[in-house]
Amino acid sequence: MATVAESVNYKGKVINFPLANQQENEVADDMLHENLARPTTERTKRLKARCRWKHASAGEFIDSEVRAGIERMRFITEAHKASEGQPEVIRRALGLANILNKSTLVLQQDEFIIGYHAEDPEMFPLYPELSYMAVQDYLMSDYSPQPKEEAEAINQYWKRFSMQSKGEGYFSKEDLTRMYQVSTMEAPGFATGYNSITPPYETILQDGLLKRIEMAKAKIEHAQKEMEKIPWNATEGLEWISKIDVWKAMIIADEAVINWAQRHARLAKIIAESFETDPARREELLEIADISHRVPAEPCKGLKDAFQAKWYTYLLCHAIDRYASGYAHKEDELLEPYYNISVEQKTFQPMTYTDVVEMVEMERLKISEHGAGKSRAYREIFPGSNDLFILTVGGTKPGYVDACSDMTDAILEGARNIRTTEPSIVFRWHPSGRVKTKQHVFECIRDGLGYPSIKHDIIGTEQMKYYSQFSKNKNGVTDDEAHYWALVLCMSPGVCGRRKTQKTRSEGGGSIFPAKMMEIVLADGFDWSYSAMQLGPHTGEPTEFKTFEQLWEAFRTQYAYAVSTVIRAKDVCRYFEGKYLQMPFVSSIDDGAMELGRDAVELSEQPNGWHNPITTIVAANSMVAIKKLIYDEKKYTMQQLVTALRANWEGHEAMRLDFQNAPKWGNDDDYADSIIKDFYEDIIGGEMAKITNYSGGPVKPVGQAVGLYMEIGSRTGPTPDGRFGGDAGDDGGISPYMGTDKKGPTAVLRSVAKVQKNQKANLLNQRLSVPIMRSIHGFSIWKSYMDAWEQLNIDHVQFNVVSTAEMKAAQQEPEKHQDLIVRVSGFSARFVDIPTYGQNTIIARNEQAFGANDLEYLNTQL
Amino acid sequence: MSTCNDCTYFFPVPENAGDFEPGKGDCVSEKEDAKGKYWLSRPTTNASISCPTYNKSK
Numbered sequence: 001m002a003t004v005a006e007s008v009n010y011k012g013k014v015i016n017f018p019l020a021n022q023q024e025n026e027v028a029d030d031m032l033h034e035n036l037a038r039p040t041t042e043r044t045k046r047l048k049a050r051c052r053w054k055h056a057s058a059g060e061f062i063d064s065e066v067r068a069g070i071e072r073m074r075f076i077t078e079a080h081k082a083s084e085g086q087p088e089v090i091r092r093a094l095g096l097a098n099i100l101n102k103s104t105l106v107l108q109q110d111e112f113i114i115g116y117h118a119e120d121p122e123m124f125p126l127y128p129e130l131s132y133m134a135v136q137d138y139l140m141s142d143y144s145p146q147p148k149e150e151a152e153a154i155n156q157y158w159k160r161f162s163m164q165s166k167g168e169g170y171f172s173k174e175d176l177t178r179m180y181q182v183s184t185m186e187a188p189g190f191a192t193g194y195n196s197i198t199p200p201y202e203t204i205l206q207d208g209l210l211k212r213i214e215m216a217k218a219k220i221e222h223a224q225k226e227m228e229k230i231p232w233n234a235t236e237g238l239e240w241i242s243k244i245d246v247w248k249a250m251i252i253a254d255e256a257v258i259n260w261a262q263r264h265a266r267l268a269k270i271i272a273e274s275f276e277t278d279p280a281r282r283e284e285l286l287e288i289a290d291i292s293h294r295v296p297a298e299p300c301k302g303l304k305d306a307f308q309a310k311w312y313t314y315l316l317c318h319a320i321d322r323y324a325s326g327y328a329h330k331e332d333e334l335l336e337p338y339y340n341i342s343v344e345q346k347t348f349q350p351m352t353y354t355d356v357v358e359m360v361e362m363e364r365l366k367i368s369e370h371g372a373g374k375s376r377a378y379r380e381i382f383p384g385s386n387d388l389f390i391l392t393v394g395g396t397k398p399g400y401v402d403a404c405s406d407m408t409d410a411i412l413e414g415a416r417n418i419r420t421t422e423p424s425i426v427f428r429w430h431p432s433g434r435v436k437t438k439q440h441v442f443e444c445i446r447d448g449l450g451y452p453s454i455k456h457d458i459i460g461t462e463q464m465k466y467y468s469q470f471s472k473n474k475n476g477v478t479d480d481e482a483h484y485w486a487l488v489l490c491m492s493p494g495v496c497g498r499r500k501t502q503k504t505r506s507e508g509g510g511s512i513f514p515a516k517m518m519e520i521v522l523a524d525g526f527d528w529s530y531s532a533m534q535l536g537p538h539t540g541e542p543t544e545f546k547t548f549e550q551l552w553e554a555f556r557t558q559y560a561y562a563v564s565t566v567i568r569a570k571d572v573c574r575y576f577e578g579k580y581l582q583m584p585f586v587s588s589i590d591d592g593a594m595e596l597g598r599d600a601v602e603l604s605e606q607p608n609g610w611h612n613p614i615t616t617i618v619a620a621n622s623m624v625a626i627k628k629l630i631y632d633e634k635k636y637t638m639q640q641l642v643t644a645l646r647a648n649w650e651g652h653e654a655m656r657l658d659f660q661n662a663p664k665w666g667n668d669d670d671y672a673d674s675i676i677k678d679f680y681e682d683i684i685g686g687e688m689a690k691i692t693n694y695s696g697g698p699v700k701p702v703g704q705a706v707g708l709y710m711e712i713g714s715r716t717g718p719t720p721d722g723r724f725g726g727d728a729g730d731d732g733g734i735s736p737y738m739g740t741d742k743k744g745p746t747a748v749l750r751s752v753a754k755v756q757k758n759q760k761a762n763l764l765n766q767r768l769s770v771p772i773m774r775s776i777h778g779f780s781i782w783k784s785y786m787d788a789w790e791q792l793n794i795d796h797v798q799f800n801v802v803s804t805a806e807m808k809a810a811q812q813e814p815e816k817h818q819d820l821i822v823r824v825s826g827f828s829a830r831f832v833d834i835p836t837y838g839q840n841t842i843i844a845r846n847e848q849a850f851g852a853n854d855l856e857y858l859n860t861q862l
Numbered sequence: 863m864s865t866c867n868d869c870t871y872f873f874p875v876p877e878n879a880g881d882f883e884p885g886k887g888d889c890v891s892e893k894e895d896a897k898g899k900y901w902l903s904r905p906t907t908n909a910s911i912s913c914p915t916y917n918k919s920k
Contacts, residue, residue, distance in 0.1 A: 105903040
């Protein structure tokens with residue numbers, strides 16, 4: 001029998017919570033998630049049953065068939081050797097063309113959206129031109145590309161050309177060694193190869209590549225005429241040389257992409273005519289062939305075209321030309337015009353709403369099969385998933401007009417029906433958003449998917465406008481364009497559209513770890529618990545800090561060093577990317593790069609600088625405990641604290657309990673919250689905002705965690721918040737530490753709302769009561785919570801709706817719980833694919849119920 | 863010695879295709895594993911020496 005929430009006395013009435021779906025009374029709490037999937041068609045049911053997930057757990061792929069392919073690294077190397085002496089941007093285009101011309105294509109049974117990025121559906125490509133260290137890791141593993149000797153030779157060839165070799169030369173050995181510890185600072189992008197992009201899908205769908213090629217040709221013709229002008233003026237004329245090379249590279253890349261798509265068309269036709277025996281599927285394959293013959297060469301004419309062109313573009317931008325995590329686009333608005341053609345007007349590729357939901361489910365399953373050749377560290381930090389894939393829906397159009405549509409609803413309905421861990425979804429919440437769509441959002445969350453996560457529409461939109469003022473070419477987004485944004489990865493808004501989007505991770509993304517900084521501040525910058533090295537500047541013996549302010553300033557010094565070092569690493573990487581890792585295909589579909597003849601990696605029009613403080617709350621709670629127990633109450637000395645920490649609290653349990661029981665974040669406690677607000681606004685945001693990055697704008701914090709709260713926790717010694725060494729960090733950017741938010745969900749909101757200044761975004765992870773969310777009052781309560789959240793001007797929130805009983809049952813019998821999905825932090829994961837250490841951190845989060853006090857604060861109408 | 867040209871899995875690239883070259887073709891093979899059926903297409907030429915999956919055309 002299912003658990004039903006206890007009654008509540010509210011506004012003079014007894015409120016009962018019967019389940020909204022009475023049939024669920026017969027479903028045991030510990031098997032709920034296994035009863036929620038309902039694929040829309042038999043086809044998507046089959047596709048899910050045979051889905052080739054590429055989940056990793058503790059850095060290892062779960063499916064033993066998953067491995068790296070060799071084709072991409074082979075073909076890019078072949079082209080690089082053959083193109084020596086040519087302009088670098090042309091070499092990059094020829095590299096992409098060689099991959100596309102020679103790679104093996106894959107088409108699977110039952111698929112409608114086709115295309116893959118490696119030579120076998122169980123494989124993924126590698127990128128030796130980025131980081132030889134990341135490839136070396138694969139060569140030493142069971143997932144090595146074969147033949148291994150060839151892969152080793154390729155990796156050796158690229159060592160001197162790679163981004164890693166170029167970037168490392170501009171850092172001291174000391175700084176590099178500190179970054180490679182990944183304990184106060186993330187390793188530099190030039191060593192990890194980790195990347196993010198927001199592709200300008202709009203131009204592909206609206207223009208098609210043939211038009212882009214014509215545009216580039218016209219640009220070259222114009223440039224040549226300018227160069228031939230008499231009298232010759234070198235100060236202007238020579239500038240055309242690099243532009244001509246960029247436009248030529250675009251043409252090479254686009255022609256190769258068209259041929260590659262048309263190779264897919266041929267494959268579908270050959271299967272239809274020579275292999276397939278089912279007449280219906282044969283007809284469908286011919287339709288698939290027709291689509292890939294037309295797109296992305298031509299503009300999309302209907303919704304099926306749009307799904308396919310978008311998928312090809314995704315593969316190119318995120319996996320074939322370069323690796324990039326994410327799935328950044330405003331999917332509902334991007335597809336809405338084609339939805340209207342196919343579903344409303346039925347003038348091309350006529351479809352029903354249900355057909356669209358099936359397409360959404362098929363696209364989600366394509367993503368679920370998408371493997372990423374990430375380095376081990378990045379596989380470790382996304383346990384239970386393939387990678388980060390996050391799309392955005394909802395929000396507003398110019399004038400704060402609701403942007404929700406039936407396309408939005410289809411995306412949400414497909415997600416709820418098929419139940420996959422990826423891609424994750426972000427919903428931009430605005431009061432004008434239609435209730436019908438918010439009901440779909442609720443149903444996804446209620447069913448425990450962990451998504452959509454919710455972003456504050458106004459905060460994100462105004463942020464785009466704010467960053468626009470720093471545009472180096474005075475061409476940042478307009479006020480209207482500011483409304484068209486999506487999350488670049490799990491937390492940070494970035495503009496979408498035909499130009500000005502983020503092209504590489506140097507603009508935003510990357511991490512620093514305040515919990516570990518807190519630890520080394522208490523050891524004069526020395527890391528005694530993990531690396532046994534001086535991990536940051538000398539900031540003084542803590543036992544000699546006479547005032548709390550001295551501790552505060554010591555932390556500031558450690559933080560300022562770390563944040564400047566890691567952002568410098570990002571910008572140095574960007575510098576070399578612009579010279580050696582150009583992206584001619586992406587340039588060809590970016591209106592800015594096309595207009596200006598500049599490579600999209602090098603060009604920056606809209607600044608969007610951010611960096612991720614992860615484990616801030618452990619550090620902040622530690623500050624609170626030290627201030628209270630050492631400097632205010634003087635119950636303990638700094639010497640006693642340092643001694644206890646060095647012993648991992650062993651022999652000091654009473655003292656540890658005092659520190660653990662000190663006021664904690666998330667309880668609307670003025671003592672704790674006033675310190676923590678200052679910590680966020682003065683140090684975390686204040687110091688970061690002093691930095692100017694590659695794009696000319698300030699960098700602001702996007703506090704979040706992904707799986708790094710586990711990885712960093714395991715590398716962080718004991719901390720003054722009462723935490724033992726090795727315990728996980730806090731699981732969000734501004735979430736209370738697991739289990740310490742004891743005053744209910746609205747107290748958490750009131751605490752979080754106090755932090756407003758110098759922030760870009762902060763992830764708030766909340767776990768809500770399953771019986772309440774599944775009751776007849778679930779939507780009303782959640783909607784009133786969301787309305788209050790919006791009015792409190794909180795940037796973000798995401799939810800787990802999963803019972804402890806079900807998670808513990810899954811730990812006992814994982815094979816019976818393959819559909820149990822949880823929100824880790826910024827992404828959702830299959831629970832049974834997460835290591836036990838991580839599973840336990842999710843179980844430890846408080847399951848927030850809504851008492852009468854909460855309902856009164858929210859003014860819930862029941 | 864047998865070549866791709868004589869194999870049932872060899873499909874010449876049409877002359878109007880963007881990647882047409884004389885003798886160039888697609889080697890299309892059907893595969894099946896525990897997760898289902900799929901097809902692979904590799905570029906080849908009619909003069910290439912046949913591979914282990916060679917299947918003589920009638």
